[in-house]
Amino acid sequence: MTTATAFEKARADGRAALVGYLPAGFPDVAGGIDGLRAMVDAGCDVIEIGLPYSDPVMDGPTIQAAAQQALEGGVRIADVLRTVEAVAATGTPTLVMTYWNPIERYGVSRFATDLANAGGAGLITPDLTPDADPAWAASADEHDLDKVFLVAPSSTDERIAMTTAACRGFVYATAVMGVTGARTTTSDLAGPLVARTKAATELPVGVGLGVSTGDQAAEVASYADGVIVGSAFVRVLLDHADDRAAGLRALARLTEDLAAGVRRA
C-alpha cells in the first residue's frame, strides 16, 4: 500500500490516519522492529522510522535520548534499512525520517535505490526544504518515493505553496514553533496552519509535534488528515527499559488509545 492509499482509506472511513514514529535501533535493532510491528498491529496506518543522527536540532530531549542510545548501540544505516524492510513487509507504508547529512554522505541516489529495494515508501526531511537542494527530489522521482517536506506556523503562504508543490504522499505540518516532544495542551497554531496548507494543496496534511494522548489525537483529527505521534511512543519504551514485554504491551495500549482518538473526531 502506498502512503497516499493509506490516507485515502482513512478518509473513506471518515477519520484521520494515525502515523507512528520510532527511531531505528532503539532500544536495539530487534527491539525497534518489535516495537514498530506492535504499533502496526495495534492500529498505526503509516510508520515513520527515524534515522538516528548525532546532531538532531529539531528533536527534544525524549527523541534525543533514544537516538543517542541507538548510536551508542552502534546502529548503522544498513540497520535502518533492515528495520524498514521488516516493517514494510507488514504492508504498512513505511517512511524514513532523517536529517540530511547521513543521506548526503551515503549518496542520495544510492540511498533512494536501497530504500526502494527495502520496500520503503519515502523520506521525511526535517532539515531539508525543497529549495535547499534539488538532489533528493530527482532521486525520489526516479524511484517513486514519497517526498514529505515540513510546513511550519511561520511559513509564508508563498513558501507553503512552494513546499506542498514539491511534496508527494502527504504534507507534514508542525503544530508548534518548537522541537519534538509531548505537550500537555494542543497547539492553537496547528488549525490555522492546516487551513492555509489545505488551501494550497489536495495532498493530505498530517500534524505532528506534541500529540501524546487519544484525546489530543481526536482534537487534531477534527481538522487534519493525519495525526503524527513520536515522542510519546519513545517515552513508553524509555519508561519500560527493564521489561521489553511490558514495553510492547504499553506501546500497543497507547496505539489503541490514539487509534480510537482519530476515530472519535
Added chain:
Amino acid sequence: MSIHATTPYDADARGWFGGPEGFGGRFMPEALVAALDELTVAWQDAMADPTFVGEFDAILRDYAGIPSPLYFAERLSDKVGARILLKREDLNHTGAHKIRNVLGQALLTKRMGKTRVIAETGAGQHGVASATAAAYFGLDCTVYMGSVDTKRQALNVARMHLLGAKVVAVDSGSATLKDAINEALRDWVSSVDHTAYLFGTAAGPHPFPTMVREFCRGIGDEARRQSIEQYGGLPDAVVACVGGGSNAIGLFTAFLEDEDVAIYGFEAGGEGFDTGRHAATIHAGERGVLHGARTFVLQDDDGQTVESHSISAGLDYPGVGPQHAHLADAGRATYLPVTDVEAMDAMALLARTEGIIPAIESAHAIAGALRLAEERQGQTILINLSGRGDKDMGTALEYFRLGQADAETGDVK
C-alpha cells in the same frame, strides 16, 4: 559595502559559494526559514543605510577600541628571518576579534525590534562577547555552553553571569560546542518571534557566513591599509587560525583579489593527524552538511559527526565556515594543521620575544607563520593575532607547569 557575489569568492543570493554544487546554502528546518529570510533582508537594508554603518563604526571605535594597531614584531622578526606584522585584535575590548561580530549583530537586533539574544559558546569567548553586547544594548541574553566546557571555563561562566547573561549548560551529545549550537537552534525555533541568534562564527545557514564575515572584515580592511601606509606595501602572505573561521575570513576578505598575497589558514592539528584527535576539518574532513551549511565536516561513513579535539577550545569544532571550504577548493587559500605542541611552543615564544601572551587559538597562526618563515626568508608575513591569552592561563599553567620550580617554556632570550 558589498554583499553578494561581487567577486568569484562571494556567495550568491542564496548563500552558495561556488554555486549550488559548492558550499554553504541553507539546510534548516522550515520553521526557521522565515526568520533567516527576515534577517537577510534586515541586514541588507542595514548595510545600505549610512546611519547604521556609521553607528557600527562609532561603537567599534569608542567602545571596542577599533581599529586595532598593526604592529611590527621586531624581535620575533629577527629571530625567524622574516618580517612579522601582527594585527593586534587581542587589544580589542573583551580581548578578541569577536566583539566586532557581536556588536554588529546586536545593533542589527535592536534595529529589528527584537528584545532577546541567544548565543552558543565553546571556550566562552563568544559567550562573553555576546553578554557584553547584550549589556551594552540592554538586551536579554542566554548563552548555551556544553557542560564539559562550563567546567573547564568556569571563569568565563562567571564573567557572563556578572554581565547579566543566563548560561545554560548543555548535557546532550558530546556536551561541547556543536551540542551548544544544537541547543541554541532548538531555543531559536521556539523563540524566533522576539529572539535573535548571535551566531559566533562565519558558518551556519545563509546569511550567517556572509553576514558574520562582513561584520569582521574590518580586520583585513584595516590591516591592508595599515600595511600600505605604515610598512610601504602589501604583505607577501597573510595568516590566521581557523576553527569556524570568523577571524580568518575577516582578515582574508580584503586580500582575496591581491593575487600576489598568499593566504594561509591554520587548523587545529590537536595531538596529531594520525591520532584522530584533531580539529583539522578542511585538511581531514569530508564534504557534508553541519549546522545548516554544506562544508567540510569531521564525520564517519554514516555521516555522523565525529568529535574534534584541540587544546584550544575556540578551534575545537568539527565543521568550518563554507567560504573557507570554497577558498580551499578553489585553491585561493591554503589550509594546514598545527598541533597542540607547536601552538603551545609558539605561545611561549611570542610571550618571551614580544611580551605578548596570545590566545592559544591565535598561537596556531603564530606557529604556522614560523613554519612559513623558513621558506619565506626576508618576506613580510601578516598574522592576525585574533585574541589574547588571559583566558588560557589555566591551560598554560598546567601545560608548562608554571609556578613550579621545573617549569619549562623553551629557551628563548
